[in-house]
Amino acid sequence: MxxxxxxxxxxxxxxxxxxxxxxxxxxxxxxxxxVLIILGLxxxxxxxxxxxxxxxxxxxxxxxxxxxxxYAPIAALAAVVVPEVVTxxxxxxxxxxxxxxxxxxxxAGAYFWRRxxxxxxxxxxxxxLPLHLGLGW
Amino acid sequence: MFFLRTHYRxxxxxxxxxxxxxxAPGIAAWGLMTGVAMVKSGIGLYESLxxxxxxFAGSSQLAAIPLILAGAPLxxxxxxxxxVNLRFxxxxxxxxxxxxxxxxxxxxxxGYFTADLSYVFFVRRHPDPADEPQGRLAQQAYLAGSNLxxxxxxxxxxxxxxxxxxxxxxAWGLGFAGILCLVGILCSLATTRLRILSATVAGIVxxxxxxxxxxxxxxxxxxAAVLLCLTVEKMRPPSVDxxxx
Numbered sequence: 001m002x003x004x005x006x007x008x009x010x011x012x013x014x015x016x017x018x019x020x021x022x023x024x025x026x027x028x029x030x031x032x033x034x035v036l037i038i039l040g041l042x043x044x045x046x047x048x049x050x051x052x053x054x055x056x057x058x059x060x061x062x063x064x065x066x067x068x069x070x071y072a073p074i075a076a077l078a079a080v081v082v083p084e085v086v087t088x089x090x091x092x093x094x095x096x097x098x099x100x101x102x103x104x105x106x107x108a109g110a111y112f113w114r115r116x117x118x119x120x121x122x123x124x125x126x127x128x129l130p131l132h133l134g135l136g137w
Numbered sequence: 138m139f140f141l142r143t144h145y146r147x148x149x150x151x152x153x154x155x156x157x158x159x160x161a162p163g164i165a166a167w168g169l170m171t172g173v174a175m176v177k178s179g180i181g182l183y184e185s186l187x188x189x190x191x192x193f194a195g196s197s198q199l200a201a202i203p204l205i206l207a208g209a210p211l212x213x214x215x216x217x218x219x220x221v222n223l224r225f226x227x228x229x230x231x232x233x234x235x236x237x238x239x240x241x242x243x244x245x246x247x248g249y250f251t252a253d254l255s256y257v258f259f260v261r262r263h264p265d266p267a268d269e270p271q272g273r274l275a276q277q278a279y280l281a282g283s284n285l286x287x288x289x290x291x292x293x294x295x296x297x298x299x300x301x302x303x304x305x306x307x308a309w310g311l312g313f314a315g316i317l318c319l320v321g322i323l324c325s326l327a328t329t330r331l332r333i334l335s336a337t338v339a340g341i342v343x344x345x346x347x348x349x350x351x352x353x354x355x356x357x358x359x360x361a362a363v364l365l366c367l368t369v370e371k372m373r374p375p376s377v378d379x380x381x382x
Contacts, residue, residue, distance in 0.1 A: 034184045037205055040215050041198070042191035048222035049252075050245035052229040058237060059230060064367070069223050071366040072359060074326040075339035076220035079358035080200045081319045082340030083347055090347050100313060107317045111324035118166055120321030121314050128317075132310050 099137040103128035138246055138277075139285035149275040153282020156262065160254050161286055165294035167318070171195050172298020174315030177305060178202045185302075189295035193288070194252070196322050197221045199315040209352035217355050228256045234266040235276055247280065252291070255283040331366050338362040 052059050061069075085104045086093055093101070107124030111117065131137045144150055168189075175185040180202055192198050197218035204214045229248050236244045251259070259280045267273045305311055327333050339362035346354035 030183050031181055034180060034205055035187060037201065037211060037214055038184060038188045038192060040211060041188070041201055041218050042193075044197065044215050044218045044222060045192055045194045045225075046245065046249050048194075048219055048225040048229075050229055050248040051226040052233050053236065053244035053248045054241055056237070056241065058233050061227075061230065067367055067370060068363055069227060070329070071332060071335040071363045072220050073223045074323060074332050075335045075359045075362035076217055076223075076355070077196070077200065077319055077323040077326070078336040078339040078362070079343040079355045080203060080217065081316060081323055083343045083354065084203050084316050085320075086344060087347055092344065099310075100316070103313065103317065104320055107320045108324050111321045115325070117318060117321035117325060118163060118170075120324070121170060121317045124317035124320065125311075125314055128310065128313055132313075133308075 097135070097137045099128045099131035099135075102131060138243065138250065139281040139288075141281070143274065144278045144281040145285075147275060147278030149278040150282040152262070153258070153279040153284075154286050155282075156258055157255070157283045157286035160258075161290040164254065164287060164290040167195060168291045168294030169298040169301075170314050170318065171198060172295040172300075173302040173305065174199065174298075174312050174318070175202060175295075176299050176302035177307065177309070178206060178312035178315060179307075180205055182299065182303065185299045186296065189299060190292060193249075193291065194218075194222055194225075195291075196319065199319050202312075202315060204352055204355070207352055209355075213352045213356060217359075220359055224253070231260065232256070235263070235273075235280075238273060247277070247284075250284040250288055251280065252284075252287050255280065255287040258283050331370060334369065335362040335366045338365050 081104075085100045088098075103124040106127045107120045110123035111120040113119075139145055139150075172185065172189060175188060175198065176182060180188070188198055192201075200221050201214050201218055204217060225248075228251065232248060232251065233244070236247055239247070259276075262279055263276045267276050302311070323336060327336060339358040341358075342361045343354050343358035346357045348354075349357060
């Protein structure tokens with residue numbers, strides 16, 4: 001059965017990251033590099049949510065920025081999600097026996113049916129878990 | 138802000154809390170799932186706790202996890218998080234009209250606590266910024282109430298999820314729920330044809346350029362998608378509904 005880690009483990013720096021804890025095993029240490037990333041992400045949240053609130057002036061967006069904002073968020077999500085679904089260790093999946101492919105398609109279909117993100121997750125996992133645990137895909 | 142006495146004593150604060158009772162279970166379910174997904178993706182217990190409490194932005198948390206695990210450079214992870222968070226930049230532009238009389242730290246603090254749904258509820262209840270002190274106080278009290286509910290539901294359920302995750306075997310692959318959550322958000326953003334084009338191009342470039350070092354395929358994908366969409370838009374003026382969307 002493929003382990004969750006295999007596909008995301010990059011060759012070099014990934015080894016610097018602690019492997020996931022096994023079931024119930026005690027937490028052994030803190031990865032300070034990850035902590036730095038998280039602190040940075042918290043700053044990113046403050047920057048994004050407070051972006052125009054730092055200044056006393058009331059701004060208006062230039063047109064190109066307004067238009068760019070239409071397309072960048074969905075592009076960022078697709079850039080992260082699609083490779084996570086269709087690649088294994090930096091290669092396009094070579095088999096149809098991969099639970100992620102079906103779960104993602106069903107999840108997307110479920111979203112357009114009910115327009116509910118939570119339902120997407122439930123439907124996707126309902127496909128993913130039997131294939132992954134039952135058939136080892 | 139919910140820790141200010143003048144806010145939490147105000148009747149509008151209770152209105153904000155009350156209005157948020159309906160979406161709170163959904164937020165909590167999502168937070169629970171994010172908590173489990175964070176730990177089960179393998180970023181560690183303390184790291185997951187810290188992320189839930191400080192980052193307080195589900196989609197950028199979930200998008201960051203595969204990049205962290207792949208050892209992507211800091212700036213790529215942060216830039217991706219910022220792109221996923223760009224909608225908040227637009228919210229902050231709008232919120233300024235309501236908060237401009239406040240000192241900067243209070244404006245930014247209010248902005249930090251205002252997530253998607255509390256923003257939506259706030260502008261629905263108060264479509265126009267007040268121009269006298271009492272109205273402003275009422276508006277901030279309402280925002281504080283719904284923000285407290287939103288924050289409480291999210292943080293509380295994330296922490297429960299992180300705690301529960303320790304009892305779930307790694308082999309179940311529950312980390313994939315995080316990806317499915319991003320799939321759902323992605324679909325919810327696919328409201329215009331050009332946005333669908335943006336997602337398609339970004340997905341293709343993200344995979345085609347996967348051999349690039351440092352997870353630069355993500356940056357290349359975003360850049361290519363946005364540039365292409367802006368170019369297509371320029372050649373073909375967007376229809377009325379796409380401008381509004």
